[in-house]
Every structure is written in structure tokens, then in C-alpha cells.
Amino acid sequence: MTQADTHVWPVEPASPATHRPRQADPRGHWFLMVVAVLLMSVALVLHGYATNEVGETRAPSAASPAPEGVREGGPVVNTTGQGPASLRLPARTVALTFDDGPDPVWTPRLLDVLKRHGAKATFFAVGARVAENPALARRIVDEGHELGNHTYAHADISGVPAWRLRLEASLTQKAIAGATGVHTRLLRPPYSSTPDSVTAPQWQAMRELGREGYLVALTDLDTKDWSRPGTDEIVRAGTPARGRGAVVMLHDSGGDRSQTVEAVDRLLTRLGERGYRATTLTEGLGLSSAYVPAGSADVLIGQGLSLAQRGSAAFVETLAWVLAGAGVLTLARLLFFLVLAWVHVRRVRGGKRRAGRAAPWPSPPPVSVIVPAYNETAGIEATVLSLVTTGYRGEVEVIVVDDGSTDDTAAKAAALGLPGVRVIRQRNGGKPSALNTGIAYAAHDILIMVDGDTVFQPDTIGHLVAPLSDPGVGAVSGNTKVGNRRGMLGRWQHIEYVIGFNLDRRAFDLLGCMPTVPGAIGAFRRAALDSAGGLSVDTLAEDTDLTMAICRNGWRVVYEEKALAWTEAPTSLRQLWRQRYRWCYGTLQAMWKHRRAVTERGTFGRRGLGYLALFQVVLPLFAPVVDVMAVYSVLMGDPLPVVAVWAGFVAVQALTGWYALRLDRERARVLWVLPLQQFVYRQLMYLVVIQSLATALLGVRLPWQTIRREGTFASPSSS
Template sequence: MASRLRGRRRTPSPARRPRLPLRYLLPVLVLCATLAMLMLRGYVHSEILADHRIRPESAHDQVPAKILDGGPVIDTRGGAVTSLRIPDHRIVLTFDDGPDPTWTPKVLDVLKRHHAHAVFFVTGTMTSRHPDLVRRMVAEGHEVGVHTFGHPDLSYHSTRRIDWELSQSQLALAGAAGIRSSLFRPPYSSFADAMDDRSWPVTEYVGSRGYLTVVDDIDSEDWRRPGVARIIRNATPHGGKGAVVLMHDSGGDRHQTVQALDRYLSRLQQQGYAFQTVTEALKAPSADTPVSGLDRWKGKVWIFLVRAADDVTGALVAGLAVTGVLVLARFALMLLLAGVHARRTRRPDFRWGEESVTEPVSVLVPAYNEAKCIENTVRSLMRSEHPIEVLVVDDGSTDGTAGIVAALDLPNVRVIRQANAGKPAALNRGVAEARYDLIVMMDGDTVFEPSTVRELVQPFADPRVGAVAGNAKVGNKHRLIGAWQHIEYVMGFNLDRRMYDILRCMPTIPGAVGAFRRAALHRVGGMSDDTLAEDTDITMALHRDGWRVVYAERARAWTEAPESVQQLWSQRYRWSYGTMQAIWKHRRALFERGPSGRFGRVGLPLVSLFMVLAPLLAPLIDLFLVYGLVFGPTVKTIGAWCGVLAVQAVCAAYAFALDRERLTPLLSLPLQQILYRQLMYVVLLQSWITALTGGRLRWQKLRRMGGVAAPPAERNLSSPLRTG
């Protein structure tokens, strides 16, 4: 038995299909749904399908004589060719191109006042957008006819396109009023004797699909807006004859049409004319027949989706307006306040206190699997111009990080080993072990310039200062992603910090380069692991406790930015989600008094607007760029987008000038705005969804490449002007 069991082959368990996590799936679904709504909106508004070509008149050899000499109602159904005229003293008023939300209700009001009926040849696009007006037409006894979906000259198109124009129009009518119409009027049509060899095949084909084609006897030419008297004169038949009269209730300003219609109806009714629909005048069954069942529900769904697309687009347009205001407000504040900050801190007589800070400093380096970077980091500290001790807190590394530091055997460098407990715990352990009252914190992948620590601690000459933010820069900017992050760091982070410094609501001490007063850390309880952005959390806590948090632009640190999209995604996902957590954690500051209340009513709204809401809405600029390129107006869209880009370029150039950076990386700014911003948007959207769904995000360790070998000062770049 045992041998049989050993010989039996195991049936492999079916492989589990990988599932897309909800936090990735929801952003994808939101983006797809948004794009679908925009595409539907453009489709319904005929911005992509608009075809304004009009074929010039051609020969009419193939048109039957009885059509050319006949009446305005042409019946080619069932292979027959029949022409019908309107009886004497009957007028069929027809209105083309609607329904229009401004002019159609006014036309209907005039018709109702005179107890007159008419025929409205509506387009599918306008019917889809204004279904309530079509319902009113039917309810008040008017007849509705098909004027195609997008108003093209059908003589240019195939039978397949003609079928599509008709079926889409019927779908809209079914959804709007629950009817199907057998009346048809070709766009750009005229009198029966104007039928030519190009338009006649269309009339024949449409008849084979069950439609009665209606042209006109009299053109009021109201579309020219010739004046009320001229419209009435053009529309009046002679000798009591019946006629199909062409007017318009859409396509432009129709106030002359409305005014003329009122006088026209009064005058001709006094002359004994009756205003009827086509089928009333011909004593035929109504051309509008009810639809039910699946066709009715398809129409309802169509109208619902069109309305939803319009609502979504309207909301996006409002969001775009909000984005524009936020972006311009942010840029204006940054340009104004960053300049104030630069002028203030660069004055020859500017000092943080009466004396320079010369006391020794403890530098904490939390490290987890930083074997590729840690030696460069520690050696950069050994070149410091300020007296320091270095504490490398190894947080349970498995790659020999602690051993590398110990083997260096450098003076004033201590290695503290602990089981893996996370960065906040490592920093708190370092604070507890530090000898000095001023604490500098940095990341294990960062290198300092010789002057960094000295510049970073000078603001502590002011006893009100509890923490100082340094100037973090991208050290590995030789690749495209690194160059984009370099732009972001210089413009989006450091220019922001100048602004927040003036407003006294600095939101974040960067983990790569920051300094703290030990007393301030103790008062707020040290670094917390309540959020994934412990640097933002501690900064907000210090503000609420009444400490000043300032920015030291000369305290430069060079950090290793993520070099792959996946690593960048992980980092920014954690930052975004952690920032939201910190805002939520300190939300009570909105209602408190004193320093906490000031930060809550100034700092929290600014951080929420500029770091959470504005980045979430900013991609609308690019979304509407794509929409405008596809659906139009193309030139205006490109001009508007270039205007926004120009504003950003000016701000970026100003930020680079303040930081004494070369402008060369800004050549990639347009591409950064198109691609990088979309990635940041999806990351922020994912963070929102994670927060709203109650998800938890674990700390995500980035894979270091050791790409920042030494401070730029070691590469003969010690002058104030930095290289790009």
C-alpha cells in the first residue's frame, strides 16, 4: 500500500490567478469611467463627428420628373415613388436642428398660444441632451421627425453611416419620449426640384428603411436673420395654397424667428389657414408611434448615460476652474513669499540670534538595509565643519549595514543595534542615546556637504525655533526620472518651504535633512508611528505646541531618489497616504486656540489645498488637453495648456535661480508635466481610496542603488553656483 501511495502522482493544485488589488483596481476604474464619460460627452455633442461639408448641386438626370415637379412629401417606401402636396389653406410649419434649450421653449409657447401644431425635425445629439423638450413637443400634439444624429450631408456617406445616423436618432427619441418617427428630413435639403443625382439615392435608400422624406415648399430664410417682416413675407404662401414652411428653432440666435412666428400665426389664421402636422394635413396615421420593451429601456439607458456624461463633464469643468484658481494662487504666493524669504535670509545683517550656534550636535542616521549607501553617508559626515557625533541606529538590517559602519572605525561614530521596529522607533532610540541637545536627523541614503550641519543648526540661536528643515536635493539626477524629481524638489518642495516659512506653517521637516531641539521633541512625545509620514506628523505637532519651524536653504543634503517607476510609486504612495493621516490626526487644531488653532486655521487648510486637493485636480489640465485635441477647439486648447505650462516654467525658473541651479533640466518640464503628473495623480487617487476604504498601508522600503557617492563639494563644486 505504501509503495502504491509513493508511486501515485500528485495532482497539481490549480494555479491561483493573480488578482489586481482593490487599491489599484479602483483608481483604474475611476480613470476609465472618467474617460468614458468624456468620450460620450464629445460623441453626443458631435464634436468629433461633425462633418460640415456640403456637396454642391449636381445634375438631376436620374431623379424622376414627378419628384422634381411634385410636392415636398416624398414616399419611396416599398419601392414606390410618390410625391405628395399639402392641401390648400393648410400649412405645415417645420423647425429644424433642435431642440434648443433657449429657443425651442419659446417657439413652443407661441405655438401653444395660437393652438397651432408643427413638425420638429430634431437631431439625435440635441435630443439626447434635451429630452424634456422632445417630450413636451409630443405632449402638446406636435410631430417629431428625424434630422439625422450629427447633421452631416448624407450624400458623402455610405449606407452603413446612414443606418447609424438613423438608428442613433431613433434610440434618442425612444429614450426621450418613448416614440419612433417615420418622418425624415435630410440635412441641407431644399425644395423638391433641387433634388439631384447625389441626394436622390439617399432619399431612395431612406425610403427603403421605412421613412417618409419631407423637404419644403417655402424657406423663410430665418437662418439669415433678415428681420421679422422679411421672415413673415418669405414664409407666406400665395393664393391660399398649402405649403411646408421651413424655419429653425436652433443653430444660433432665433429671436427674430420667435417674434416673426407670433405675428405670422395671427395673420395667416385670420386668412383661414390651419397649422397642422404632416400626417394631419395628409389625413394619414401619425408618424410618431410608441415604442416599448427592450427598445424603450435601451433609449432610457442612453439618455441616462448622456445626462451622466454631461454632469460628470460639468463637475470636471468646475474642478478645472478650482484647479486653475488653486494653481495660480499657489504660484502667486510662492513667487511673492519665496522672494520675501530669499531677500530676508540673504541680507548681510541677517542673523538668527545674537550669537552663532557652535555647540556640538548629535546626528542620527536610522538605517535599515542600507549597505550600498551607508559608507558614503557616514564619510560625508566626517567632513562636517561643525562638531558632531554620529549615531547610526541599525534597525534590524539583514545586509550587514551595522558591520560596514563598525568596520570603518571612525571617531565619534557609534553603531546602535536594535530589532526591526520601524523608522520612528529607531529615531527615538537615537534621541535617547544622543549626548547633545541639538539633534540632526538624516536618511541612510543621504550625503551632507561639509557646511550642511553648521547651516542647519544656526536657526536654533532663536530660542523660539524648535525644528529646522534643510534643503534636500536629488543626487542621482542623471536619469530622466531623477531629472523630473530634481525639478520637483527644487520647485515643488523647496520653493514651497520658503512660502510656508514666511506663513509660519511649515508642513514637513524632510527626513533627509532636518534638525530638532531635544526639548521640543520631548514636549510632543518624540517621533510617532501613528502615521506613515512621521516627519509631517512631528512637524505638525511642533507647530501645535507653539514652536517655530523654519527653513535653512543653505543646509543642502543630497539624497537618492527612486530610479524606477515602481519605487517612485511606493515612495509617493506612502508620502501621500501619510500626509492624509497626519492631517486627519491633527484635525482638532482647526477648533483649538493659541498656536495650535493658528496652525489649524492657516497651516492645515493650506496643506490640504496645496498638497492633497490641488495635486488631485491638477491632471484635469492634461485631461482637457487630450479632450480638446480630440474634440476641439484644438487651437484654443493648446494655447490654454501652453499658458499654464508657461506659468509653471516661470515659477520653476525662479525656483532654480533662488537655489542657484542650472536651468538645463527644465528642458524636460513639458514631458514631466504630461507623464510625471499623471503618475502622481494616480498615486494620490490611490491614497484617497485607501483612506476612504479604511485600508492600511505598510511601510515600504525602497531598494537603494548607492547612486549618491559624495557631496557635490567633493566634485569641485564648492562654489555657490550648483550644477544641473
């Protein structure tokens, strides 16, 4: 260590920043995000309602039977009058009825069979399926068949309140109106069968439907084709006995209906041979048409409902594929980086760190340590002391650049009176300007940059300088540790630093695409800095900007896990937001600035920028969708699959975290906070990405965001 007095040198900023008027952060995008989340929620709810997941109904396990007059009556019940009046089909007349459609696969095949036999039928359509397949509903009507109402979401009418019953019927009428321009007077309750199976709750619902003007259709012959009992059994169950007329229940949706299609073909042939007439329900009963012209308002509403229904279905399907892809990518990334970390450790500890590694330094080279400081009075003494009390055997020059602090940062650093320490004051020009000033005053060609809230271990400088013995290495990233780990927020950041930063850097080291040498600890060859033109004021992530420039100039940037630096992490969510907002926004700036690296020779552009774009920009944008889908599934559906997937991801993260902590020689017991990280910390991180991307796209210039220092490493006497 050179024995020299501490001096304070007032200078102008080496690279003054261009001062711009402060612009407020954009706010409109939060409104747009809320609107997007609401629209997404509406789409999910609509899709869930249409598939009977939202407000799903269940038939009562046991219920008293309906009145005897209903149970012993005919299959078509008119409850619009004073009492129930049932109707039966005349002899040698059959009404084939199909429930649960229309289905884009099976309904057209059944229509073709009916057309071939010259038969007509009645289709009791689910409103949601009509909304999804309006062209099929139009074909049913155009070919002379009959449409009936089968509720919108196939709801069990005996298990819903009156308002839901009316809503189910009304929505289906609007869907039919939007597709065909008509309403229907026919309705068949889902989960119904023959009159003798009607329960008292079903009867009450049927009476309510009668007050709404519906003619309720049950059945004489329930083929139970939904259970796929075989074509022969369906034909047998659907054949009336002794020439009687009958309403036959079949299904054109809800699964594989190939047996039904074949059975209808054979049944119509058999009935034709026996002199039966296959017609619609109202025609067979001798009633007027089931259709009533729909008003223009209902037609428009129905068309809008159809668009919304189809849009929600397409959205949910797309979302499922996107989420599956995101999940696969996330898991693949974790596993891939685990393998790369394992390979990195074997190479480093086996003495085969990199091909072409030069021999160690014959003697420790002299180094200059630059400490940019702005209002770092809480921790500057601890930082400087850790740099001076080093175990490094070479010459160490420490340059503290006070970047226009409004507190006594410079005075505290100078008051230490330590040998080899210089304190330089300049007008505030920003961190890059302070670092450039330090570089200009540095006497040596190996330069180490340290934040003013960071402390080194005694052996850190030696480990940090060692890889630079290879002339192809232009910069070295150290291993940053969180010093203030107490409290939930501190532990979360500790886990993030070990897993999200240091584990990644091992992989980047092997792949040759290190995107960032952190400002807290990094060593540089002066020639590499000169090739990059020094530190730029173009971005708020000067460390990422510099590292990318060095990589693009052909230098290797490596990671040294043994070079430890302890830094002070934010102690509140507000402070954390400010820090990460600046980091993320600055990273986006750097990525845009160096975007042409993708087409250049070398691995950095395609690997480094591609990784950052995919995993730090694109995937976080889908994170709110994951949360909304998870909440929706837990509240509206079976929560077990969601919990299982979440537990699986946490288990993989815990395994990754355990290995990363083991590599860093850290205790694994901190992993107990990892599951809780998914509920606050994760949301804050992806909201930071959204805010940063909106700020960048809207062209707002984000000012430097400082955070309050707590003096984690300060001794009691100096605080």
C-alpha cells in the first residue's frame, strides 16, 4: 500500500450528464393494465360460465317426486295454463331429439344422415354452443329442423334460483336469435328424462318456465347414448313398441358420438320399414311452429354474445398454450442453468476454467479501486476501510469520487486519513461521470469499481484480479451478497441474489454472454474500458451498458465466485421498487442501444440479448395472466390442479435454490421464505417490468432513482 496522505481534489465532472427536465412517470398504462385484466377476467368468467365451471350446478342427491299427474302424463308438458297439460305423439310418429349441441363434428354428420333419409328432427341446443357455432344453428333451421332451448350452460334447473333459471333461458334465446333471427317456444331441462323420473324441484322449475311461455319437452325413450352402450343398444332403446308414437332422446355433443350417428342411420331405416314418420316435435303434435320472430335488439345482442363467446374461447385456448409454453420455458431454464452451474463448478475447481487461460500473475499487479459516492455518509467509512484492510499483496490505490453529495460523504472519507486513499469532489454528474473521473485519475491498468454501500472481504481483490491474467479477459464479475438479510424482504433479496443473479452468472460465464458486471463489484482491464469508450451516460444501467459494450468489442467477461462483496439491499418495498425500476429501465435502454449485437459475430448478441428479451421482458409480461388464471381456477374450479402445479414449481425452485446456496456456501434454511416470495415479491418484480417497459415505449426519460442508506456495515461509533 502506498503511504500517501488523503487529499480532496475539487474537479469538474469528467463526462457531465446532459441535464433534462424531470418528467413524471407515465400513469396511463396502469389504467390500461387494469382494463386489460378486467377484460381478461370477463373473458375467463364468460368462458367458465359457458362451460358450467362458474356457478356450476349439481342435481340434488335425493328429492321427492313430482305430482302423479305429471309423472303419468305425456312427454310434452304445457304449464302455461291453470294446471299441467301433457301431450303425446300419435301412433307411427317419432320425434328424434338431440341434446347438448350443436357440435362442429357430430351435428353436421347427423344432419347429413337425416337429410339422406328425408327425416326432420328437433335439436335442443345449449346456448353457449349456439354462440360458438352460429352457422350450425342456421343450418339446422334452414334444413327444416327445429331448435329448442336447453339452457345456456347446461345448468340443472332444479339446483338454481329462479333468477339463474330465467337468465339461462334468456341468454339461450338471444344466442339463437343472433344466429337465426328467431326465438323458440320449446325447452328441455338438462338432466331430464321420462315424465316418471321428474322430481318435485324439477317440477317447480318447469312451472317457472311455463310462466315464461315455454313448452317443456321430456322424452318417451331415453337411449342413454351418452354412455356409449353400443349401436345395437341405442337402436333397441330408440325403437317404439307396437307402433306407438314416441319422443326419442339422443345427443349430438358431449363426446364421441360415432355410435349415435350410426344408430340414427339404422334406426331411421328400421322405422321407415315399419311405416313411421320422423318429424319435428311440434309438427308431430300438430302444434304451430315453435319459432317466433326475434326483435332486432335481441338479434344484435345475440350476435354480440356470439362474438364474445367465441373470443373468450379462443382467448382461453391461446392462454392455455401460452401458459404451457411459459411453464416449459421456465422449468427448462432452471434445469439448464443447474446443469451449467454444475459444469462451471467442475471446471473452476478442477483447474480448467477456460480454454486458453494464461498462467497466473507472476506477482500481484497494482490495482486502482474507484468508489463513486453520492450521499453515502451512512456506509462510506465501512466501504473504504474494507478496501484498505485487504489481504491483497499488491499495490492498492483507492479513489473515492464524491459526485456532488449534499451530506458529508467526502468529509467522512477524508477524515479517515488512510494511506493510499484519495477523495475527489466534483459537481453532480451522475454515477457514470463519477466513474469516468475516477478512471481518469487512476494510476494503474487494473481497475476495480465498487459501490459506496459495499464492503469487500480481505481476499476479494486477489480473487477478483486473478482471472485478468488471461489477456483475453476484459472484465470480471464478482459475487454480490446481501448484507442486511434480516426480515422477510432481506431474505427474499438474499435468495434472489444467490439464485437469480449469481447462479445465472455461472451460466453466462460458460456461454460467453455475460450481460452485466454489477456496479457493486467488478474488475476491468483499462484497455477494455478504452475500447468501450468508458462509461456512457446514455442509460441508467451504466454497468450493463458497459459490460455489453466490452463483450461486443471481443473481450471475454467472466465470473469469479470467490470474489465476495457485501452490499446493502433496500429495506422497504418502496425503496426496492425505486432500485429495481431503475435497474430494469436501464437494462431495457442498454438492450435497445446494443440491439445490433444480435447480427454481429460472437455469442453475446444472440445468447445474451435473446435471454434477456425472453426471460426478463416477455415472460414477466405474462405473469399477471398466470396470477389471474390461478385465482380464477381456485375460486371457480377445482383448486387441486392449481395447487399441485404451484407446489411443483416451488419444489423445483427450492431444489435450484438449495444447490445455488450450497455452491455459495450459504445456509439452506432460508428457503422457508421461498413459497411466500410468490405472493408479494414476485408481483412487485413483474410490475416493475411492466412499468419500465411502458416508460420506455412512451419515451419518458426516467431520472436517477436514489435509495436511502441505512448504514448496515457502519460501526456504532461511526454512525
